[in-house]
Amino acid sequence: MISEIFNIEFFHPSAYYIIGGLLIPLLKGRVKQGYMLLLSLLAFFAVVNMPHGVYGVYEFLSWELTFGNVDKLSKVFAYIFTIMGVIGVIYSFHVENDGEHLSAFYYIGGSLGVTFAGDFLTLFLFWEIMAFSSVFLVWYRKIPSSVDSGFRYLLWHVIGGLILFSGIMIQYSVSGDLSIQYLPFHGWWPTDIQSLATFLILIGFIVNAAVPPFGAWLPDAYPAATVTGAVFMSAFTTKTAVYALIRVCAGSEILIILGVVMAIYGVVYAVLENDARRLLAYHIISQVGYMVAGTGLGTQMAINGVVAHAFCHILYKSLLFMGTGSVLYVTGTAKLSELGGLYKTMPRTMIYTIIGGLAISAFPLFSGFVSKSMTVAAFGEEHIMWAFIGLMLASAGTFLHTGLKVPYFIWFGKDQGIKAQEPPWNMELAMIMGSIFCIGLGIFYKPLYALLPYPVHFEPYTAYHTWETLQILLFTQLGFFLLLKKLWCENTISMDTDWFPRKGAIVFMWFINKPLASFEFNLIGEVYEFIVQKPVLRVARWFRWVDTFIVDKTFSEIANLTLIWSRMLQAIQSGQIQHYAMIMVAGVVTLIVIVIILP
Amino acid sequence: MNLIDIIDKLRTKIVKKIAYGILVLLILADFIIPRHEIHFFGDKVPGFWSLFGIISCVLIIVVSKWIGQNWLMRDEDYYDK
Numbered sequence: 172m173i174s175e176i177f178n179i180e181f182f183h184p185s186a187y188y189i190i191g192g193l194l195i196p197l198l199k200g201r202v203k204q205g206y207m208l209l210l211s212l213l214a215f216f217a218v219v220n221m222p223h224g225v226y227g228v229y230e231f232l233s234w235e236l237t238f239g240n241v242d243k244l245s246k247v248f249a250y251i252f253t254i255m256g257v258i259g260v261i262y263s264f265h266v267e268n269d270g271e272h273l274s275a276f277y278y279i280g281g282s283l284g285v286t287f288a289g290d291f292l293t294l295f296l297f298w299e300i301m302a303f304s305s306v307f308l309v310w311y312r313k314i315p316s317s318v319d320s321g322f323r324y325l326l327w328h329v330i331g332g333l334i335l336f337s338g339i340m341i342q343y344s345v346s347g348d349l350s351i352q353y354l355p356f357h358g359w360w361p362t363d364i365q366s367l368a369t370f371l372i373l374i375g376f377i378v379n380a381a382v383p384p385f386g387a388w389l390p391d392a393y394p395a396a397t398v399t400g401a402v403f404m405s406a407f408t409t410k411t412a413v414y415a416l417i418r419v420c421a422g423s424e425i426l427i428i429l430g431v432v433m434a435i436y437g438v439v440y441a442v443l444e445n446d447a448r449r450l451l452a453y454h455i456i457s458q459v460g461y462m463v464a465g466t467g468l469g470t471q472m473a474i475n476g477v478v479a480h481a482f483c484h485i486l487y488k489s490l491l492f493m494g495t496g497s498v499l500y501v502t503g504t505a506k507l508s509e510l511g512g513l514y515k516t517m518p519r520t521m522i523y524t525i526i527g528g529l530a531i532s533a534f535p536l537f538s539g540f541v542s543k544s545m546t547v548a549a550f551g552e553e554h555i556m557w558a559f560i561g562l563m564l565a566s567a568g569t570f571l572h573t574g575l576k577v578p579y580f581i582w583f584g585k586d587q588g589i590k591a592q593e594p595p596w597n598m599e600l601a602m603i604m605g606s607i608f609c610i611g612l613g614i615f616y617k618p619l620y621a622l623l624p625y626p627v628h629f630e631p632y633t634a635y636h637t638w639e640t641l642q643i644l645l646f647t648q649l650g651f652f653l654l655l656k657k658l659w660c661e662n663t664i665s666m667d668t669d670w671f672p673r674k675g676a677i678v679f680m681w682f683i684n685k686p687l688a689s690f691e692f693n694l695i696g697e698v699y700e701f702i703v704q705k706p707v708l709r710v711a712r713w714f715r716w717v718d719t720f721i722v723d724k725t726f727s728e729i730a731n732l733t734l735i736w737s738r739m740l741q742a743i744q745s746g747q748i749q750h751y752a753m754i755m756v757a758g759v760v761t762l763i764v765i766v767i768i769l770p
Numbered sequence: 771m772n773l774i775d776i777i778d779k780l781r782t783k784i785v786k787k788i789a790y791g792i793l794v795l796l797i798l799a800d801f802i803i804p805r806h807e808i809h810f811f812g813d814k815v816p817g818f819w820s821l822f823g824i825i826s827c828v829l830i831i832v833v834s835k836w837i838g839q840n841w842l843m844r845d846e847d848y849y850d851k
Contacts (some may be wrong), residue, residue: 441833443843477832553808559809567826635813638803642796649793650827657831664840664849673849692835 172368172575183287184214185297188280189760196269196277204264207272211260214283217252222248227291227537231766236350237289238767239599243624244478248286248414250622251482252279254608255406260599262493265400271311275403277304282407290349291339291372293414296381296759298335301408302328303759309392309401311465320395323669327378327388332735335375341366356423363462379412380463381456383436387669389456390440394505396450398496401448405455405492406485413462414480422469426461430563433457438568440667442517445660447495447505449578451488453614454573457565458484458531464558468642476546478623483538483612487530490605492640493526493574497594497602498581507577507660512586521582523602528578530609532570532644535671538612540640541619541631546635548629550735555699559660566640567647574644575651576658586695796820 191210196247198206223246235358240633250680253683256279261335266272277300284297302325309321345365354369374385381389389409393401420426437457444450458480497520498513499505533539543566550559560650612619620627651658799815807815812818 228780438830439834439837442831442844443838514777515774518777522773541796547775551807554809556810563822564826564830568830571827571830601781633806634809635805638796638800639819642817642819644824645793645796646823650831652822654828654831657835661843662846663843664846666844666848667842676798702838 176456178507181221181224181241182239183283184217184219184229184249185283185287187217187278188276188283189300192273192280192480194456195272196275196610207260207264207276209255210276210576211253211256214256214279215250218246218253221249226692227287227767228289229766232767234292235290236293236766237350238284238293239287240351241287243622244414245286247478247622247624248410248483249283251281251410251485252286252407254404256599257486258486258489258604259399259403259406259596259607261604262402265595266397266399266514268311270307271400274304274311275400276306276309277538277760278403279409280374282411284432291342291351292349293601294351295332295336295339296763299332299757300759301411302332302619303756305400305404305408307402307749307753309396310394311346311400312397312698315393317395320392323672324388324392325739325752326672327385331375331385332370334378337377338368338371338373344738351418354419356420356425359425363413364670369420370630373423373425376412376415376420377426377429378464380409380416380457380459380758381412382433382463383456384668386433386456387667387767390444390449390452390667391511391669392636393452394446396419401655402489402492402496403499405451405488405658409455409459410481410485413459413466413477416463416466417474417477421466421474423467426467427464427555427558428467430462430467431558431565432460432567433463434562435458435568436460438565438572440665441568441576442570443493443660443663443665445506445508445662445664446497447507447510447581448492450507450572450577451495454531454569455488456490459568460541461546461562464562465549468549468553468555470480470549470553472552472629473546473549475548475620475623475625475627475629476542476544479542479619480539480617481547483542484609485606485611486612487527489529490527490602491524493598493605494520494527495577495581497598497690498591499600500590500594500716502589506662507580507584510581510587510589512582513589513591514582516591517582517593519599520602523582523599523606525578526606526609526763528570528574530613532574533566533640534570534613534644535632536613537641538611538616540613541616542612544628544631544636545627548580563643567643570644570647571651575648578652579655580660612701702737733744793820 178443182344187210191213195203195207221241221243223243224239225237227237228243229236229238258273259279263272263275263306281297281301281304283301285294288294288297306328307323308323309317309324338348340362342354348686355371356366356369356373378385380386393404396404407718416426434457437453437455437460440453441450444453460478462477462484465473465480495505498510498517501511501517502510504510530537530539547559547562547566550556550562614633621627797820800816800818800820808814812822
């Protein structure tokens, strides 16, 4: 079996991140940086050399687990995840905290595991590794608000994971088969047991894709994460969910509506947002909306568009998070109301960020243009005009915020006289790499199109299409400068759907503490004492006699043994959820290793 | 000449005028750009997407701000109260 793991044809790239990553805390300085870069490059080349096929099939109890399902779709996602791994690793070279590196590595390893999973159980295991490792990227910011955000992030993902798991279990009980199949969901509501399974799986996926009303975790957690953590997070969770949606739920009509709503919803919140990284987080929701809508349409052209868009999106969104992250790193704030005039001190960072902004806005010659337009054009082809117009409207909003508002208020706007300088060399190098991809893919898009799951019959640079885009974007710019006064940022936050759990929790705790506790104490307590407690006490006295003289002797020996055991277990029962999360990840990884190594 | 000087040069009135010129040119050129695929009426009207762009922009700002000020926006310590 060991020989099969080191099979030359297929070497699971997650192994580099999850097993190779374990050595990071043992290394120091340049050696550590070199080792991390080497691992991320090896993972990338493992994907390059991977032929299509099914690999890594292992029996576990009565199930068959498949770790290496390689086809065009999984490969293109693995390409972008491993490329992002390289860029992200370079961007985080300067980070001293090994825990942060490890959680990023496990997070990337988890997303690659999901990508190559051939059955739902494997997918679920890696899905949970992602959730439980990425939360540390929030917690390692080590400020009170990020601790709170991390808890909420984990709660959303645990609930989403449970919904997904129940869907998987129902699917298994119906079909007796755990392998990942194409299971589109039609209609609005589950009507029979099979559609209940697909419905729950779909909900599980869209929680991770941040589809409203389940998406509030994203703008809550990402701006609370560390500078480098947010860069990783912007790339993996939502795009892994998009991958899963394409594989399992493509053509589910409900996704079209959700996707278009999402695209516009993200734009509306971005107008109100003051924190640059939270503004970008809302734009992830908006951009993933294009992908969700395209997945719902499910035609070959739409799926190609979605995959291309996910590919480009990871690159430009991470570039934007790197740019604003650099500003946060250098100045200590990412709030637009506190920034301004930085073009004098951080002009190069400004240029990288603007390149990211032009790419996300789908400016001709930038990467977003060759990918977003394919998704939107797929709606035109099918003559679903409301979705087409909705997505066009969202594109104007994208340029308005990411291309104009963010750069304007950080680098121009009101000069706040902040002392700043360009970020460390490694951060800049990562941004240069991201910028090269954003421009390169916009010009040389054929290699990307060749990676897409279906043959491409789409030409982005037609005269009319280029002109249409230029008109929308440049007139949006005119509107921006005309309404600039309205766009000055206020120091506020905006309520989102997490209002219900957050304010709801306060009401819930009040109910527990006040009415419920006093009811329990006064009424039930009294009744309990007279009806239950007194008779029970009498019987208990008799039992005590039997117990002391007969049973106790036997049990005291067993109790001693239990005591020794529980002292050992006490070490992991610290009561801190951070430790439980680590144990959870370690447990899942150990399980996977056992499955692979045991014959 | 370094980067900052170039940026300063770009922030002048002349550049602004050139930008307006480009906008006019965009609409004028739309009269002669060939249409290959027509999905709906907007594809036949010259300058349609210019109008769409500016109306979208204004709508997004005005409507979002209105929703925000009347409903969604709260003080930063809203959840801690």
